[in-house]
Amino acid sequence: MKLYDYILSPSCYKVRLMAALTGVELDIRPVDFHPGGEHRGPELLTLNPAGSIPILEDADLLLTESSAMLVYLAAKSAPEWLGGSTADEAARVQQWLSFSHRLTTNLGGARLHEMLHRPGDIALLQTQGTAALRELEAGLVEQNLHGKSFLASERPTVADIACFPYVALAPDGGVSLDPYPAIRLWSRAIRALDAFIEMPGIHRLHELKPEPQIAPDDE
């Protein structure tokens, strides 16, 4: 399975993270997105006329939408990540998968503007990003009231992986996560998953190391 990948792209990271969590080995093909603009070059435009990455190739299958890639990886190797055991849960998975595209546009757009000089109305992107974060916070609080730690279910699904990267990297675009305790707990729960992998800007949880045990004599 071949992934056309950019190490700093949150959308590419979704696929790398999902593959790690589901135990799928990816053949990574690095794309010179910045500064080279290779995703807009002839080779990649042939694969994906939209000129975006990631692109996932597996035999005859060619995917250019990251949510579809998450679903493919899960369906193939770890169906429990698909969620959807009830009508409610199936709908929530779809709701947040669609919602994740808004995060790409607003928080992702703000990040590209603030970090890599991409054009955009930064004030508008940040305002829309903040609105999306408030919606996500409300969704997580509602789930928490029902004893569920994740967006669609009591266990993580593709919906969480679709939303996590752009949210975690919101500060890169000048949007603070400080006002959102439920988002921070959720982010921590995702980063604590076995086989979690990091990307630049999303650090692993050093603090999850065992608490030091102080023997009574030392006190």
Added chain:
Amino acid sequence: MELGAMRNEWYPVGLFSRLNERAYETALMGEPIEVSVNADGKATVTSRSGRDLPVRVRYGHVWSSLGTPDKELFAIPEADQPGRRFVDVGVVRVRCSPLRAVENFLDIAHFPFVHTDILGAEPHTEVQNYKVEIRDVEDEVWATQVKFYQPQAAKSASGGITTEYMYRVPAPTCSVLYKTCPPRPAEWDVITLFVQPLAEDLCDVWPWMALFDDVTPMTDLIHFQQTIFLQDRSILENQIPRLLPLDPGMEIPTRADLTSVAYRRWLKRHDYTYGAQLVAQ
């Protein structure tokens, strides 16, 4: 804000290879400037008032100054050495003091915690003793005999090695790092951090490299360095105070911070204070 002595220094303002006829609008220390290339392929830099600014094209980048530099742009002899590959890593904007960006680059102690499993790893957190000096003839800050255990020191490294470093600060917002070169032990890899000060708390960072590595694809070399720098970016944007404190009352340095101490002393000595905080608040 007084620009002080930093007005007459050279700064990177763009990647030469990415210039086209359309002028690229950017800024130097609060002053808007335009960078373009003319019909003869020569880079030009003009201020908003239409003033032509001095230009150099060197180390993959276009360099300019708001004032009248009394020194030529610093030399990197390795840039003319045959067999090296030159890597234009590309710009990354950071909401931090340009001096903070350089200071972070000079720090070794954060490797295991920020660049985990690449430039450092616990429990190998000790910074061994090293030498720091302000060289009077060159008027540069140098740190030498810096040694650190690194799980993946370079794209060309396989497995952990103890890497040796030399750091050099030849200009207030530029640092050149010389590092053990895994495929050519007799040579040093050169990794630079060229920082363009946009404002006192905002900068564009242009990393550049001159490496001996005939194997690794160019895109992988770019991504390796972007990975490292993006791990630093979120830390840099959260440092407090935002300006680099030059007053010793603000922070308590440790032995591992010798390079930072010398860098701050050198900045103060030269009145390089754009992006610095002079009095502890």
